[in-house]
Amino acid sequence: MPRDKAAGFAFTVTHTRGNARCGRIRTPHGVIETPAFMPVGTRATVKGLSPAQLRDTHTQIVLANTYHLMLRPGSEVVAHFGGLHKFMGWDGPILTDSGGFQVFSLADLRRLDDDGVEFRSHIDGAAIHLSPESSIKTQNELGADIIMAFDECPPLPAEGAAIMAAVRRTAAWAKRSRAAHTRPEQALYGIVQGGLDVSLRRECLERLVEIGFEGYAVGGLSVGEPPAEMYALLDEFTHELPAERPRYLMGVGRPLDLVRGIAAGIDQFDCVLPTRNGRKAYAFTSQGVLRMRNQCHQLADEPLDPACACYTCANFSRGYLRHLCMSGELLGSTLISLHNIAFYQDLMRQARTALESDEFDTWRAAFSDSPASCRCEEPT
């Protein structure tokens, strides 16, 4: 196993239960306790929240999107300000993705070949080329603590040949990503593709491990397949990822998905659900998902979640939050997003505590049967 190449980066597993584990990732901007949830700060801001409000949710690490930031304001602008941490006023750890996922999902894709992708910006139609080299250069300029290899992420369902081609291209691009990476203080994670085919996942992982990364991500899930198929792949495959490296499940998911991921051995998650649903006036709570525009909340005195200690729940009634949502007030988005992130962070804290105290199986069973698993939230 190649040793860690990133200065100031280390991962320690402190407790395990079956495939699940908890631990700590050390980065140049502080420690992340795992399992960890990373709110999405697409354009160098978690939508609607100040860094101080984000800190109040007990968030330890934020994700930012390379694709969006390279288009606006441009990574060279962020670099001018000394990198993302200084630019956005967040002094904790940051992870940037590679841009690949957004190129395949948002952009007007013009050409895809072994060299990279050519696409048109969704903002102004400008023609842009993205390759392993340019993605890593951009991420080097953004300066996050953890950066991602450039990968090809096909939506599911996909034909076997398409998945296989994506795996081979992803492995080749991973090698070029590693070679292009110039900043030793940034940890570089490889991304395993392979769809729902375990043997393709294994082939991809084997080639990534030969190259050597500080962490390994499972990409290409939660892209259209039924949850049960994602769970089956995670259960069968996750524990094969190197145990001494952080494992990151990209773009997942609902509360129940996170707990399933933790049970399978995942350490890091990111997802837009807490903020996107917050802006749509949906709140995750220990009693299930609340649709805050519903008439039933008009005279409700209680907080969103009596079990929650966040700023929103400590200070505001459901009735007030409903009023803000019905009136289209910005503060409604902010306060519900803040609560939703705090709910996700508290879920991670509960999982860590259960692992530390050898009660993970009991906790997981109780959680999965409870309304807190939020099975019924609005699909996105």
Added chain:
Amino acid sequence: MPRDKAAGFAFTVTHTRGNARCGRIRTPHGVIETPAFMPVGTRATVKGLSPAQLRDTHTQIVLANTYHLMLRPGSEVVAHFGGLHKFMGWDGPILTDSGGFQVFSLADLRRLDDDGVEFRSHIDGAAIHLSPESSIKTQNELGADIIMAFDECPPLPAEGAAIMAAVRRTAAWAKRSRAAHTRPEQALYGIVQGGLDVSLRRECLERLVEIGFEGYAVGGLSVGEPPAEMYALLDEFTHELPAERPRYLMGVGRPLDLVRGIAAGIDQFDCVLPTRNGRKAYAFTSQGVLRMRNQCHQLADEPLDPACACYTCANFSRGYLRHLCMSGELLGSTLISLHNIAFYQDLMRQARTALESDEFDTWRAAFSDSPASCRCEEPT
């Protein structure tokens, strides 16, 4: 002079300089240092700011709009939650207006007579009747520390006969407002109308003083007339308002207008400019108004205002704020609104300090000549 009728309400002038003065208003929810600026929380939220963020701007009192709250969520809903303070999570002083101004400016007015006004809601077209009695009942339910008599506010320019009719109706409605008021812990202010005609203003004031109010407001200014005409009226008339009662200039204004108002003897101001301009990406600063979408800010490392200590200026560059504005991110509105309110509050603090240290004339002259007077901000 009738004595104060509101329990827990008192006004003390501590320093004067010419017509200008500073002092303190005591209310059931705390002390307001005057001259005071009241940010506008139209629908029980100062747009984009949490109560904690608002407190950070050194705001001492917030204004909320009776018209908007009676339409949505309804004053009976707010009363169910124990009144505005508990509903919106703001434990400091609150003032509600009477609804009159919005009826005349926003609603589809159907009938105006001595009894009151009938209008159609701008939300759903519902027919609604508002009178001195129903305005005061609504304000009693909302439960602010300071409430306003129901008045007729004609836009300027207006014919003399229209102004005179509004004065007489306003005086009659003031008497009915006083009689309808049932909650002794709420101070009731009368509103002086009369356009730019000092003799009509005097006539209105005389009739209000006969009734007796805890404070006196100058209404019907900043409604279309040139600033110089407003200043002339203020200079000639303000000092005739009872010296031992707070004087409130409604809906004004730009930084320079506030300083002119203070010099004329005003103690309280409210205006939507700091938040409305914040949402439009205009920042008030000691260097003048900054248009934050301008290309010139793209690489600007400095804060909005190097002379400002607010959360925004302590943590973010102009370049980052421009990025947020260009990207349409909610956080841009929040951070610039927060700064703009802090700028207004700091202006009030400077005025109070200058009055306390007998340097008001010097301070006022220096301010009026400086870019901080923000003469050139976007008109609203």
